[in-house]
Amino acid sequence: xxxxSATRLFLxxxxxxxxxxxxxxxxxxxxxxxxxxxxxxxxxxxxxxPVSSTCLVVEGLLARTVDTSSGHRQIAAxxxxxxxxxxxxxxxxxxxxxxxxxxxxxxxxxxxxxVDAVLRKFPVLAExxxxxxxxxxxxxxxxxxNIGQRQAKARLAHLFAEMAVRLGAVTSNSFEYxxxxxxxxxxxxxxxxxxxxxxxxxxxxxxGVLDLNSGMAHIRxxxxxxxxxxxxxxxxxxxxxxxxxx
Amino acid sequence: xxxxSATRLFLxxxxxxxxxxxxxxxxxxxxxxxxxxxxxxxxxxxxxxPVSSTCLVVEGLLARTVDTSSGHRQIAAxxxxxxxxxxxxxxxxxxxxxxxxxxxxxxxxxxxxxVDAVLRKFPVLAExxxxxxxxxxxxxxxxxxNIGQRQAKARLAHLFAEMAVRLGAVTSNSFEYxxxxxxxxxxxxxxxxxxxxxxxxxxxxxxGVLDLNSGMAHIRxxxxxxxxxxxxxxxxxxxxxxxxxx
DNA sequence: CGCATATTTGATAGATTTCAATTTATGTGG
DNA sequence: CCACATAAATTGAAATCTATCAAATATGCG
Numbered sequence: 001x002x003x004x005s006a007t008r009l010f011l012x013x014x015x016x017x018x019x020x021x022x023x024x025x026x027x028x029x030x031x032x033x034x035x036x037x038x039x040x041x042x043x044x045x046x047x048x049x050p051v052s053s054t055c056l057v058v059e060g061l062l063a064r065t066v067d068t069s070s071g072h073r074q075i076a077a078x079x080x081x082x083x084x085x086x087x088x089x090x091x092x093x094x095x096x097x098x099x100x101x102x103x104x105x106x107x108x109x110x111x112x113x114x115v116d117a118v119l120r121k122f123p124v125l126a127e128x129x130x131x132x133x134x135x136x137x138x139x140x141x142x143x144x145x146n147i148g149q150r151q152a153k154a155r156l157a158h159l160f161a162e163m164a165v166r167l168g169a170v171t172s173n174s175f176e177y178x179x180x181x182x183x184x185x186x187x188x189x190x191x192x193x194x195x196x197x198x199x200x201x202x203x204x205x206x207x208g209v210l211d212l213n214s215g216m217a218h219i220r221x222x223x224x225x226x227x228x229x230x231x232x233x234x235x236x237x238x239x240x241x242x243x244x245x246x
Numbered sequence: 247x248x249x250x251s252a253t254r255l256f257l258x259x260x261x262x263x264x265x266x267x268x269x270x271x272x273x274x275x276x277x278x279x280x281x282x283x284x285x286x287x288x289x290x291x292x293x294x295x296p297v298s299s300t301c302l303v304v305e306g307l308l309a310r311t312v313d314t315s316s317g318h319r320q321i322a323a324x325x326x327x328x329x330x331x332x333x334x335x336x337x338x339x340x341x342x343x344x345x346x347x348x349x350x351x352x353x354x355x356x357x358x359x360x361v362d363a364v365l366r367k368f369p370v371l372a373e374x375x376x377x378x379x380x381x382x383x384x385x386x387x388x389x390x391x392n393i394g395q396r397q398a399k400a401r402l403a404h405l406f407a408e409m410a411v412r413l414g415a416v417t418s419n420s421f422e423y424x425x426x427x428x429x430x431x432x433x434x435x436x437x438x439x440x441x442x443x444x445x446x447x448x449x450x451x452x453x454g455v456l457d458l459n460s461g462m463a464h465i466r467x468x469x470x471x472x473x474x475x476x477x478x479x480x481x482x483x484x485x486x487x488x489x490x491x492x
Numbered sequence: 493c494g495c496a497t498a499t500t501t502g503a504t505a506g507a508t509t510t511c512a513a514t515t516t517a518t519g520t521g522g
Numbered sequence: 523c524c525a526c527a528t529a530a531a532t533t534g535a536a537a538t539c540t541a542t543c544a545a546a547t548a549t550g551c552g
Contacts, residue, residue: 017338047480066391069476074391088380091373092263093486096384116490123369126491127337130376134334137383138342144386145312145320148393148437151507182530191394193509198532214517230315234294240339244362245372397539428498439541444500460549499548509538516531522524 006058006108007032009082017135018128019241027118028125032056032108038101045086045095053109054089057081060105061180063189065098075189076140078102078181080167087133090115103180103215123246135238142235147191150230152200155190157229160210160217165233173222180215204228252304252354253278255328263381264374265487273364274371278302278354284347291332291341299355300335303327306351307426309435311344321435322386324348324427326413333379336361349426349461369492381484388481393437396476398446401436403475406456406463411479419468426461450474 007029014020020028035058038044044062045051062079076097079085088096089112119126139162146158160179164170169177183201187194205211209225211218219225253275260266266274281304284290290308291297308331310323322343325331334342335358365372385408392404406425410416415423429447433440451457455471457464465471 064387066387068391068395069478070395072395074394076387076390088384091377091380091488091490093488096380096481097387120491123372123491126369126372126376130372130379131337133376133380133383134337134342137379137386138334140383140386140390141310141312141322141343144322144390144393145314147390148320149314149316149318183532184530194530195510195532196508198530199508202532232315235342242337242339244337245366245369429500430498440498441500441542442540445540448500493552495551497548497550499546501546502544504542506541507539510536512534514531514533516529518527518529520525520527522526 017238019243024122031110035108038105040104044099049095051089055107058106061102161231176218179217263484265489270368277356281354284351286350290345295341297335301353304352307348407477422464425463
């Protein structure tokens with residue numbers, strides 16, 4: 001049933017940008033197969049690997065990583081329950097980037113052959129997944145801006161703000177959400193040093209903005225967080241369900 | 247005829263990942279309308295604007311920009327002749343990000359209503375454009391890694407290497423290509439200061455790696471450039487034309 | 493020729509990294 | 523439930539890289 005609720009999360013998100021019929025929803029629900037667990041700190045797929053399935057995150061935290069020839073690693077995206085981390089796989093035969101399990105993670109696999117069949121039958125589902133990749137890419141560009149233009153404190157703050165919104169955790173000015181990333185992971189995601197992440201996090205905690213502890217992000221003052229981050233959630237909001245193909 | 251050759255460039259690129267029939271190619275060719283010129287240093291579309299058309303770059307240089315609340319601007323992608331800078335517009339009703347003409351640019355517009363009709367008629371074209379957005383997003387993630395992990399010299403070098411490959415300009419160890427960006431633009435694209443771009447460019451020139459002059463990038467030593475940049479063109483290569491839908 | 497834009501330079505301040513060590517958590521087997 | 527092993531978080535001091543500010547040259551264009 002956890003697998004089911006993750007699928008529901010995904011469909012709710014999708015329906016913010018794409019209008020679906022009951023039939024299409026049922027078609028999509030038929031795809032999510034057995035849920036499968038991936039140990040922490042392992043690559044689920046590596047760039048270049050042939051892929052014959054895609055998946056949906058049920059629990060845990062995945063990261064899309066890009067390795068640099070000098071041995072450094074950049075996290076280019078995080079994926080949380082209800083995300084399809086690898087919609088690319090629906091259209092590409094080999095993995096475009098590496099997917100890494102940051103914490104113990106459960107994913108529901110979807111066979112590409114099944115996906116193809118459903119997309120052929122319901123072209124609007126293809127349209128929906130296409131929009132998901134577009135949104136994923138907009139988020140990636142926002143990350144580029146975050147890393148390129150903001151300095152340490154704002155950069156970290158922005159990441160926490162984005163995750164809060166994507167998880168639908170923003171309920172009041174003070175709240176918390178599960179975010180099982182280590183400070184080293186945050187460093188890889190923000191292009192900072194673990195040491196500097198540590199110090200910056202301490203500053204944010206001292207200022208009563210936020211706090212990260214044993215996998216839990218505690219947002220102590222959302223308004224201040226938004227301000228420190230220079231955060232504008234516009235790039236995450238889609239409230240106009242379309243239907244162009246099919 | 248220039249408009250035509252840009253469309254050809256695009257189709258050649260597309261056919262590296264998606265197999266198209268003559269009929270589909272003809273269908274796509276019918277889309278590119280009147281070519282239209284955009285003055286240098288103007289926003290062609292701004293984030294949030296309603297969009298009813300997409301376009302193909304015929305000549306010049308476009309940038310996708312993300313503005314930060316503190317007034318800074320990040321260039322998240324460059325688009326050159328033969329690119330569709332805004333495939334997003336085929337699926338989204340309002341502009342997902344701002345498109346800015348870096349130099350005087352000519353684009354061929356394509357009406358969304360026409361695009362929709364052609365995509366409905368030839369689903370494989372939708373598949374092709376979908377792949378284009380995927381590749382765009384992979385490039386964006388590579389930029390994230392570039393900005394997050396590399397230091398100034400490698401960062402600039404990587405940008406020049408990418409543009410060289412995307413333009414198909416790499417013919418031997420020494421070559422040149424048109425790249426009408428100012429040092430300030432490079433700064434916005436790499437998350438550096440214009441002053442630091444200037445100094446880094448001087449270093450690259452002094453080392454006989456490359457040189458940028460009046461809109462021309464002169465690559466003096468490609469092998470060294472690749473080495474300095476830590477450049478691996480894997481994320482730009484697609485040599486296995488697919489056809490899954492339609 | 494002369495304005496406007498782009499590039500270049502110098503000197504200084506500041507942010508972030510680096511390196512190495514220490515402390516604190518976390519998990520596991522006995 | 524403690525003891526140990528391992529991973530994660532924390533600290534300090536110094537080295538680097540990059541930003542900042544302000545001014546001087548170039549360069550292109552009408």
